[in-house]
Amino acid sequence: MAARLIPGDGIGREVIPAGRRILEALPSSFKLNFSFVNLEAGFGTFQDTGVALPDKTVETLKKECDGALFGAVSSPTKNIPKGYSSPIVALRKRLDLYANVRPVKTVAGAHSPVDLVIVRENTEDLYVKQEETFMGPKGKTARAIKEITEYASLNIARMAGDIALRRQRVRDAGGDSIHKQPLVTITHKSNVLSQTDGLFRESARTALSEEKYQSINVEEQIVDSMFYKLYLKPSHYDVVVAPNLYGDLLSDAAAALVGSLGLVPSANVGKDFAIGEPCHGSAPDIEGKGIANPIATIRSVGLMLEFMGEEKAAAKIYSAVDANLEEGKLLSPDLGGNAKTDEVVEDIIKRL
Ligand code: ATP
Ligand code: MG
Secondary structure (H helix, E strand, C coil): CEEEEEEECCCHHHHHHHHHHHHHHCCHHHCCCCEEEECCCCHHHHHHHCCCCCHHHHHHHHHCCCEEEEEECCCCCCCCCCCCCCHHHHHHHHCCCCEEEEEEECCCCCCCCCEEEEEEECCCEHHHCCEEEEEECCEEEEEECCECCHHHHHHHHHHHHHHHHHHHHHHHCCCCCCCCCCEEEEEECCCCCCCHHHHHHHHHHHHHCCHHHCCCEEEEEEHHHHHHHHHHCHHHCCEEEECHHHHHHHHHHHHHCCCCHHHCCCEEECCCCEEECCCCCCCCCCCCCCCCCCHHHHHHHHHHHHHCCCHHHHHHHHHHHHHHHHHCCCCCHHHCCCCCHHHHHHHHHHCC
């Protein structure tokens, strides 16, 4: 098997090697023989070569597509040089990674337990970026198009259904969880946007009523009250499926429930390819200090493996991470500890 590593910028260059060490340390009984190739992308790459996402990186990913791990890219907010745009956004487009999947989970015994996954549509909605500015009756006016297709909505809802079933399989095999039954929550605002969000809602309902998903409880939640309830009673939610914009907001809001960005993984998923990506950025404030929390990346390795069909290896990684957090002896500074990145990695490897 081949895994592609794209460290990117900042602490991406510190946490991706940690992810690699975890893959290399997986017991041989899983029969996963990974070969690794580092690929270039990011702002550093742009400064060196003039392109943020070299064609060679995309070609290599397309040709040898088992899975990949993406670190972080720094996104300059001021003085953005001409020609620079985020390579991960471009990668999602060029590889048609139509879903962004973000699990958020607290450790066992947490005061307010959370164990949910946000499944965000990743290609359309307001992110089709068709905007215009013109002079209207009230003067200067800007307008954006929100585009929802039945096709993408069906696909994302099926992905949510498949994830709910997979989580149930893990529970049935003895995995620890606060849930007993699979639940998919469809979130939208079709009371106001009856056509666009209405189509999303209807398509998601249709997809989840398919035979395969009969064992899943399906509910709906208008997005504003979704945020409200997410904060009041996060333990209610199992899998939440949302169109692009609401999913973006919900993903960050849900990540805040567990205390550190350094814990939260994500995956960009297409038909037959997944890129694991910690949900934090390049964290320039701690770069080079060797204290970045590697857990978001290590959990992203687990996610990548899940989407490659290696559920058992993924479960092994998750439980090693949980054991490290539950014991709480070797924690990085963002979690109140004083362990270095390498010490956390070694502790987790010991538990594999
Ligand atoms: P970028 O522009 O690349 O997103 P940023 O300045 O927004 O960079 P983030 O990476 O988004 O920084 O991080 C936000 C805050 O969370 C920073 O203070 C950072 O140090 C902290 N943080 C993020 N990831 C980690 C991690 N893995 N371990 C410890 N702290 C982290
Ligand atoms: Mg950031």
